[in-house]
Amino acid sequence: MNGLKKLINHPEQVVEEMIEGILLAHPGRFERIEKTTVLTRKSTVQLNKVGLVSGGGSGHEPAHVGYVGEGMLDAAVFGEVFTSPTPDQILEAIKAVDYGKGVLLIIKNYTGDVMNFEMAQELAEAEGIQVEKVIVADDVAVEDSTFTIGRRGIAGTVLVHRIAGAMAETGATLQEVKEAAEKVINNVRSMGMAISACTVPAAGKPSFQLADDEMEIGIGIHGEPGINRTKIQSSKEVASILVNKILADFNYENSEVAVLINGLGATPEMELYILNKEVQRILTEKNVAIYKTWVGEYMTSLEMSGVSVTLLKLDNQMKELFAQKVNTLTFQE
Amino acid sequence: MELTVDMAINWMEIARDKYKENKETLTMLDQAIGDGDHGINMARGYQAVVEKIAETEYDHPADVLKSVAMTLMAKVGGASGPLYGTAFMNMSMVMKGKTVDQKVLKEAIDHAITGMKQRGKSEIGEKTLLDVWDQVSSYLDSEDLSEPKEIIEVCQAVVEDTKQIQATKGRASYLNERSIGHEDPGSMSSFYLFEALAEVLEKEATV
Known part of the structure; x- marks a missing residue:
């Protein structure tokens, strides 16, 4: 092997x-x-x-x-x-x-x-x-x-x-x-980052290299290059980078949103929840009301360690649809 | 000339051999600018094509090319599968029920180009395999095909040209200015396909 x-x-x-x-x-x-x-x-x-x-x-x-x-x-x-x-x-x-x-x-x-x-x-x-x-x-x-x-x-x-x-x-x-x-x-926008790479089984080696103290901002879910590579920072700072990039692209101010904090495969739930706390703090400061939040693994990238943040601006129709019954492996609401 | 069922089958067999022989070259070109699986995918796809047509009876070259289309689509994957699948599907549609002479072959290639343009949302001149197909079409329009090997030279020149330009679409575009200096792998794989066709036509011309 x-x-x-x-x-x-x-x-x-x-x-x-x-x-x-x-x-x-x-x-x-x-x-x-x-x-x-x-x-x-x-x-x-x-x-x-x-x-x-x-x-x-x-x-x-x-x-x-x-x-x-x-x-x-x-x-x-x-x-x-x-x-x-x-x-x-x-x-x-x-x-x-x-x-x-x-x-x-x-x-x-x-x-x-x-x-x-x-x-x-x-x-x-x-x-x-x-x-x-x-x-x-x-x-x-x-x-x-x-x-x-x-x-x-x-x-x-x-x-x-x-x-x-x-x-x-x-x-x-x-x-x-x-x-x-x-x-x-x-009405949906996302942004991700990673602190370690993943390995496609048939390729046998990691899709990219990140030094022990580095993170890559804006990475894709196949390990495609993102925006920049920096020294690893705190959850607070990462949340700010991701959320601000999203808010710069789409105006979520004074609206109600759904938030999806998504682990990329190897990030502990503990870290996802910590990031969620920071994301929600920033959103509240920016007058964005949070209607619904999901934290967990939804769209991973094998064993990549990292996270993505997704915001969706809601209207009444979407809120009604979110309230409907769903029964899948990942969603049971 | 007339493209027969046997010639169409032979075209695919020679193409298979070429992709097998040049798997490393294509992979190397693709590693320089893409994800490095183009050679492997094409070799696997054409191996499947040859196996498929060996077990089927055909009445018309259009039927051979339809089999090729369906097999490439299912076995090559990525973006190359749908592109080459579309090309062969469209060629088959044009050839259907017709005697495939030079004029029909040209029309078939033109229809393949139309399909690939639409599928890949790109145009001629953007450093993709379309450039190779376009030149083959022009050649078929202006020359009498008495020297089919000239097709190879025409294609070679296009592939060489792709080295000089920056890609705006297709595989090579991902690297922007870094794509200069590399032959486009898609153009290269189309080159092998037409080299195989030229060899089949050449054989027929000398019989």
């Missing part, structure tokens, strides 16, 4: 073995489409709603399988680690969750993801399925990056799943669900 210190069997088999493990851990929750890496929502009743499909490279767990279930997604498509799933797999997911009201694709803005999902959309449309897509680009750190034209899609995607999922559950039309998703996309 040439020194790769991971609890795995074969670097090439990690995705397949993870899926098998998920199915064994949660019988009754998912259905696997045969010969694919697609898990769909298992339902005891015949669903009559817009189908929601998301997915992307693996290594971001619980994204996206943790969001499959009542009130969120209908299918998650697993790609290889940090690699978009292919159109044939996405197409199978679309076909499986087309309950007759059409399918919405929720895509994170990475060049590979966008191309593969768009191609799947065209193939599905050719088969007569009504498909719409939304592209999430919430990361304010950089405009273009190693894997994107435009901004990257990161943890804000989870809130898109949540709102679009709740909307779809009400029986809304494809257009209405898409509009709800787009409203989240237009």
Whole structure:
């Protein structure tokens, strides 16, 4: 295993073995489409709603399988680690969750993801399925990056799943669900940082190097370069850097927001909560009212140590949708 | 010339050999500017293509290219899978039901370019594989194909040019000015594809 210190069997088999493990851990929750890496929502009743499909490279767990279930997604498509799933797999997911009201694709803005999902959309449309897509680009750190034209899609995607999922559950039309998703996309912003790198199993070595006393601000969820590298600072200072960058991009003053403090894979909850305290203090000082907060791991980057902060400006419709029932691995509210 | 089923299959076999032989070169180019998996992905994709077409019966070259499209799409991944998948899908659509002479081949390549432009949201002249395809199209428009090997020289010149310019789209754009001095890996992989095609046409021309 040439020194790769991971609890795995074969670097090439990690995705397949993870899926098998998920199915064994949660019988009754998912259905696997045969010969694919697609898990769909298992339902005891015949669903009559817009189908929601998301997915992307693996290594971001619980994204996206943790969001499959009542009130969120209908299918998650697993790609290889940090690699978009292919159109044939996405197409199978679309076909499986087309309950007759059409399918919405929720895509994170990475060049590979966008191309593969768009191609799947065209193939599905050719088969007569009504498909719409939304592209999430919430990361304010950089405009273009190693894997994107435009901004990257990161943890804000989870809130898109949540709102679009709740909307779809009400029986809304494809257009209405898409509009709800787009409203989240237009009002959500995120920013992340890391203090240590991650290693893609098949690559065998860390995706970048950070010295013991360094942190990188604005890093991507695949270890793509961010804005700058500095000496590590306190939680208070990190919170201020992240929040101020977000507030400089979008005006959240005098509004109500949802806050998502997301660990990147190896950051203890203790540190996430400490950061949350600092983030909320700053928001309160800036006259931003906090309606709802989530702290935990939602969009990780293997064993990267770091955090991202996401803010979403709410309106009444979103507040109502957040109040709806959700039952997935990651959200049970 | 007329592109037959056998020639289309042979084109893919030669392409597979080229990607296998040049896996390291493509990977090296991609490591310089991207994430370094282009060579591995193309070699894996074309190996799957050759296996797929070996087990299928075809009546028309358009059907071969459709198989190629579906296989590349499913096996290459990343951005290259959808781009090359789209290219072959569009070529197949143009060729369908037609005798694939030089004119139809040119139209097929043009339609591939249209598809890739749309898929990659890029234009000719942005240091991507589109530049190579565009030059092949121009060549097919103006020359009589009596010396198919000239296609190789045409492509070589484009790839060489990609070294000099800064990429604004595609893989190489991620590095901005650092992309100058490197051949674009996507252009290079398209070069191998057309080198393979030229060799097939050359063989046919000398029979």
